[in-house]
Amino acid sequence: MTSLSSSYDPTQFETRLYQQWESSGAFKPRGEGEPYTILLPPPNVTGTLHMGHAFQHTLQDALVRYHRMRGFDALWQMGTDHAGIATEMVVARNLGQEGLTRDGLGREGFIGKVWEWKQQSGDTIERQMRRLGTSGDWSRSVFTMDPMAAQAVIEAFVKLHEQGLIYRGQRLVNWDPVLKTAISDLEVVNEEEDGHLWSISYPLVDGALADGSAFLTVATTRPETMLGDTAVMVHPDDERYAHLIGRTVKLPLTDREIPVIADAYVDREFGTGVVKVTPAHDFNDYQVGQRHKLPMINIFTPDAVTNDSVPERYRGLDRYVARKAVLADLEAAGLLVETKPHKLQVPRGDRTGQVIEPYLTDQWFVKMDGFAQRGLELVETGKIQFVPPNWISTYRHWMENIQDWCISRQLWWGHRIPAWYDEAGNIYVGRDEQEARGKAAAAHGGQAPVLRQDNDVLETWFSSALWPFSTMGWPDATAMDARGFDRYVPSSVLVTGFDIIFFWVARMIFMTDHFTGRVPFKDVYITGLIRDSHGQKMSKSKGNVLDPIDIVDGITIEDLVAKRTTGLMKPTDAPKIEKATRKEFPEGIPAFGADALRFTIAALAGHGRDIKFDMGRAEGYKNFCNKLWNATRFVLMNTEGAQFAGAPQPRTDAERWILTQLDRAAAQAAEHFAAYRFDLLAQTLYEFAWNNFCDWFVELAKPALNGDDADAAQSTRHTLLHVLERLLALLHPLVPFVTEELWQAVAPRLGITGTTIMHQPYPQAGDLDTAAFAQAEADVEWLKTMVSELRRVRSELNVKPSAAVPLLVADANPADRERLARFDSQLRFLNKLQGIELLADVADAPASATAVVGDMKLLVPLEGLVDLSAERTRLDKEIKRVEGEIAKCQGKLASETFVNNAPAAVVEQERQRLVDWRTQREALQQQRAKLG
Structure with a gap:
């Protein structure tokens, strides 16, 4: 007997086997064969893995295991990302539960707490990945804040700055007023919300409209920002306002006059065709301001409170308090023309849920023109392949409409920017403070001034952009040799989601090319997003998140409800989420095991679509x-x-x-x-x-x-x-x-x-x-059809499995007769037959249940076997079904559209189907006639 247990129970062996694999070094590259490398998109150390991780990790693991078995030198490069904003938020929230604060601990104390969290979270993530069967080389795992990776980040920043490709400047960024930092577009969620559209009169200083009115009316969804307006704008071809271009209007509630300018950005058909321009608080207005060299007036502090740039009576107010005050004063002045409901897209930070402020601030930027051109060239020329290829158009659109990349963040956790300032604000960039001091001393005649390091850190995407070569030891030649840089760069394929094609994929492409002269990977396999069974995106706020480990190991309904309703941004959503969860999983989620989850993921992973789990x-x-x-x-x-x-x-x-x-x-x-x-x-x-x-x-x-x-x-x-x-x-x-x-x-x-x-x-x-096995294949397919048809008859007649039945065969051709003889024992064994008798004429057969295989009639005599009345009913039902199929075939063949346009082989197949169905109907009708 086998040592296998009598039933399949994945809990008995999955963990044991993984420990055996890892301890034996089975996941390490074997150093022989053609290299095959995959870079793991590093998960953030912010807690636990989600279904998106499980989805992509399963596909990567399948590729690695397949190529390992094909004899390739397979390397799956493991690692995790420090995830600046997300990790700071998690740690700050945990500190709050202990009665501590980020500012109270100070920078060094807080960073120490983050490292403690990283150790805990990183261990959790890697443990979960192991539970899913991840066969990566853990001994090579890299964390983006490890010394090796950090050295690559510093080197890249310094070199880009020396090459004039990194600069510090003032530009408009997405600003989170809670975190008090710039954030990337990927961290902004735009949601349609109910709002208002306010129409406001701006008095003309000189001139009037054709109807004699002395006001220009503009509409805005953010009346508080009018305090930072530096122009109003009309379309250059709008005859209604052509005579006013170059004149000025009085900015309401202020003592400022602002110009009327012309720009093709204006939609003449929307509203009055006049719009306000606030370059420091709107991304489109910022571009207009750049074109027309308008002043940029920032009216907010970093926490979205009005500053000294606004009239005194509005200073120190939260932006929404300022809105109420502005609207009240406009109405009192008779300048508020209209207020009406309006649907608008509201940008919110995905971490805090707060409305994001377009904010003018000093930041570090990477010049993108040359990088974008080169990154597009590498894909357009086929040096990097996108799978499916339609994603190239998305990539192209982003690269052709690119802006300079804001890489600084006002955080403490991350790679601190290697720039130092003297008291005059001069900047010195170096690999460390000593190098910066040397540059400062050279600039000051040999005497180094007092320096202070920039407080900002680099955004996570900057270090992630270096992932293909920072994990391979760059720029240290010894580390590069030890980690196989020349062997494993470029990697074979990157498996990632479409949502970060620009934020990560594109940046890895041009950064790897710039620093190493190589492409980072040969293929980019773009997956869809994994959604819930209703097609909804999984999110904590919707309460539909699935933890892959809960599917693997199971979870009770009480624990699942607690997991989904704890820590909600809106605690009032908890009852609704609990109700939906209990309805969907009344008894919780049973343990399916890692293999069942993995096979499900693979089976759902079609090209070009999101996945409904x-x-x-x-x-x-x-x-x-x-x-x-x-x-x-x-x-x-x-x-x-x-x-x-x-x-x-x-x-x-x-x-x-x-x-x-x-x-x-x-x-x-x-x-x-x-x-x-x-x-x-x-x-x-x-x-x-x-x-x-x-x-x-x-x-x-x-x-x-x-x-x-x-x-x-x-x-x-x-x-x-x-x-x-x-x-x-x-x-x-x-x-x-x-x-x-x-x-x-x-x-x-x-x-x-x-x-x-x-x-x-x-x-x-x-x-x-197997070339010589073609006849055997055809013969066995015939045997399978015979067995299936006879089993169908037995099933329909409700014949007991233990009961042996006789089989009569009519209209058998010579090939059928030969096969009947050759497979006699198999047919008897598999269909519990008493024997097989050939009939000269089907008319000689007694009342029988009939099946048809080709031209051959299979007859199972009914006497003593079934209720004849029930068999008449069954045959009538079967004849009706077959006549329905005949009608379908006749309908198709009667259609000129089908006959003339369908491929000839398809039309011929339909004609043959009609012949077969008619043959089957004839056999069934003959059998039915025998039953009276």
Whole structure:
């Protein structure tokens, strides 16, 4: 007997196997073969993994395991990201629960707390990745704040500054007034909200409109920012206002006059065709201000409170308090023309939920013109391939409309900008303070002045942009040699989401090219986003987040509700989220195991679409693992004590057929891996495993195993073991745990050496010459049809499985007769037949249940077997169904559109279907007539 337990239980072996793999060094590159490298997009050390991580990590792991088995020198470069803003927020929130504050601890004390958090969170993330089966080389793992990575960041900044590609300047940025830092576009969520549109009169200083009015009316959704207006603007071709261009208006509530300017940005058809221009508080207005050289008046402090640039009575007010005061004074002055409801896109910070302020501030920037041109060239010329290729258009759009990159953040956690200032504000950039002091001394005649380092840190995307080469030791030559820079750069493929094509992918492309002269990766496989079963994006605020580990190990409904409702930005959402969660998961989530989750992800990973995660699919694929488990137990029980070596020499048609199917599955698997079609890969392997092997070959093997031909029985045992071992190898990249556990039991019986399946060769088409098996394949397909039809008849007649039935066969041609004789024992065994009798004429048959295979009629006499009245009802129902199919075929063939436009082969196929259905109807009608 086998040592496998009687039932599939992933909790009994998944963790054990992973520990064995890792401790044995199975994930390390083997140093032989062509290099195959994947860079893990480093997850943030802000807590736990989410379903997006599980989705992308599964696909990357499948690729790495596949290429490792193909003999490649496979490296999966592990690592995590420090995630500046997100991590600061988490740690600050945790400190608040302890009665501590960031400012109270000071910079060094706070950073110390963040490192403590990183250790805890990083360990959690890596533990979760291991639970999912991640086969990366953990010994090479890099954290973006590690000394090696930090050295790369400093070197890149200094070099870019020396080359004039990094500068410090004042520009408009996304500003979070809670965090008091600039943030990237990716960290801004634009949501439609209910608001208002206010129309305000701006008095003309000189001149009037055609109707005699002395005001220009503008509409705005942010009346408080009018205190920072520096112009009003009309379209240059708008005849209504042409005579006013160059004149001025009085800015309401202030003592300032501002000009009327003309710019094609204005939409003449919207509102009055006049708009206010606030260059320091609107991104579009900023561009207008640049074109017309308008003053930039910032009216807010870093926490969105009005500053001294506004009239005294409005100073020191929160922006929304200032709005109320401005509106009240406008109305009192008779300048508020209209207030009406208005839907508008409101930008909010994804971390704080606060409205983001376009804010004019001094920041560090990277010049992007040259980088964008080069980054686009590398993709357009095919040096980097996008999969699917349609994402190139998105990439191109971003690169052609690029702005200089703001890389500074007003945080403490991160890579501190290597720039120092003297008392006059002069900047000295160096790899360390000593180098900066040397530059300062040279500028001051040999005497170094007192310097202070810039308080800002670099945004996370800057260090992430260096990931392809900072993980390989750059710029230290010794580290580069030790980590295999020349061997593993560029990497083979980057697997990532479409939402960071610009923020990360593009930046890695041009930064790697700039510093190393290489592309960072050859392929970019762009995945969709993983959503809930209703197609909604998973988010904490919606309460529909799924933790992949909860799917793997299970979770009670109480714990799931607590997890989804704790720490909500709006605690009032908790009852609604709890209700929805209990409705969807009344008993919680059962444990499916890592393999079932992984196979579900692969099966859903189609190109060019987001993924609706269906828990029912996970249940189905757990059943698939169970099916594989039971089939293996059957094989092991029927090969007890057997020992084989080499490829099987098949003696039966069933063996030849399954070996042909194995060869075809291997060929299709290679095609799907090459095209990153994990969904088709999963479908191919599922069908081969479940239908061809577990259902059919296991059944077709039973007659040989239980027959009198000892040679056929032994050959069948060998083929069962061989095909099962190769099937496990085919499946291993997708379901590594169950395949390893089963392989450990199967491999010894084939004399296979090695401690793990992941170092066995991946099945390839042509491993076994199956060219001579074509006839056997056709014969077995015939046998399968026979067995299926007879089983259908038995099922419809509700014949007990133990009851033996006679089979009468009419209209059999010579080929059918030969096959009936050859497969006599298999047909008797698989369909519980008393015997098979050939009839000269179907008219001679007694009342029988009928099935049709080709031209051949299969008849099962009904006398003593079934209720004849029930069989009449069944036949009437079946005749009606067949007549419906005939009508469908006739309808298609009667359509000139179908006949003239469909491919000839399709039309011919439809004609043949009509012939077949008519043949079946005739046989059924004959049978029905016999029953009276």
